[in-house]
Amino acid sequence: MLNVDSPEATLRALGLELPEAPKALASYVPVQQVGELLYTSGVIPSWNGEVKFRGVVGGDVSLKDGARAAEICALNIMALVRQVAGSLDQVEQFIQLSGFVRSAAGFEEQPKVLNGASDLIYKVFGERGRHTRQALGTSELPLGVPVEISAIVRLKR
Numbered sequence: 001m002l003n004v005d006s007p008e009a010t011l012r013a014l015g016l017e018l019p020e021a022p023k024a025l026a027s028y029v030p031v032q033q034v035g036e037l038l039y040t041s042g043v044i045p046s047w048n049g050e051v052k053f054r055g056v057v058g059g060d061v062s063l064k065d066g067a068r069a070a071e072i073c074a075l076n077i078m079a080l081v082r083q084v085a086g087s088l089d090q091v092e093q094f095i096q097l098s099g100f101v102r103s104a105a106g107f108e109e110q111p112k113v114l115n116g117a118s119d120l121i122y123k124v125f126g127e128r129g130r131h132t133r134q135a136l137g138t139s140e141l142p143l144g145v146p147v148e149i150s151a152i153v154r155l156k157r
Contacts, residue, residue: 005089006089007088007089007091007124007125007126007128008087008088008089010123010124010125010126011078011088011124014123014124016075016124018075018078018079018082019046019047019048019072019075019076019079020048020049020079021076021079021080021082021083022043022044022046022049022076022079022080023049024041025142025143028041029041030043030080031080031081031083031084033084033155036092036154036155036156036157037095037152037153037154037155038080038081038084038085038151038152038153038154038155039150039151039152040077040080040081040150040151040152040153041150042098042100042148042149042150043073043076043077043080043148043149043150044073044076044141044142044143044145044147044148045068045069045070045072045073045076045145045146045147046072046076046145047072051143051144051145052069052072053065053066053068053069053072053145053146053147054143054144054145054146055102055144055146056102056103056104056146057101057102057103057104057107057109057110057113057146057147058103058104058106058107058109059104059107061102061146063109063112063113065146066101066113066116066146066147067112067113067115067116068116069113069116069145069146069147070099070113070114070115070116070117070147070149071116071117071120073099073117073147073148073149074116074117074118074120074121074149075120077117077121077149077150077151077153078121078124081151081153085155088124088125090155090156091125091128091153091154091155091156092128092154092155092156092157093128093130093131093153093154094121094125094128094129094130094131094151094152094153094154095131095132095151095152095153095154096131096132096133096134096151096152097114097117097118097121097131097132097133097134097149097150097151098133098134098136098149098150098151099113099114099117099133099134099135099136099147099148099149099150100136100137100138100141100147100148100149101113101114101135101136101137101138101146101147102137102138102139102140102141102144102145102146102147103137103138103139107137108137110135110136110137111133111135113135113146113147114133114135114147114149117149118131118133131151
């Protein structure tokens with residue numbers, strides 16, 4: 001956590017860039033604003049439209065790569081937030097992350113996979129990045145990706 005007042009400055013200090021905000025893959029909108037709340041659709045580990053990870057965590061995708069895929073999902077969520085709010089500095093609080101992990105039979109470490117996203121959000125936003133979360137295992141995800149994450153974020157008034 002480098003600059004609690006400016007997530008944008010922290011992102012730069014960490015040497016991180018955001019991808020283009022992801023576009024819908026089907027009949028939905030990527031992000032919806034209701035009052036001060038933003039609801040994102042599920043995002044996948046893609047960078048500017050290119051899928052970066054495919055496979056099953058606990059099978060052909062390691063726990064480490066699953067967590068890296070979750071980090072890319074978090075960067076995509078931040079890109080959606082910036083697209084709507086104009087700046088990550090407009091975030092008051094990350095409320096919740098909901099994540100699905102495409103899991104091999106017997107794999108039970110979905111929370112550790114989602115830590116990739118949660119830890120990055122905390123690094124960038126400090127206490128404003130603390131959130132509730134659910135980490136669910138599933139057998140399949142769109143485009144064969146290992147992780148899909150959505151978020152609820154509250155903006156400053």
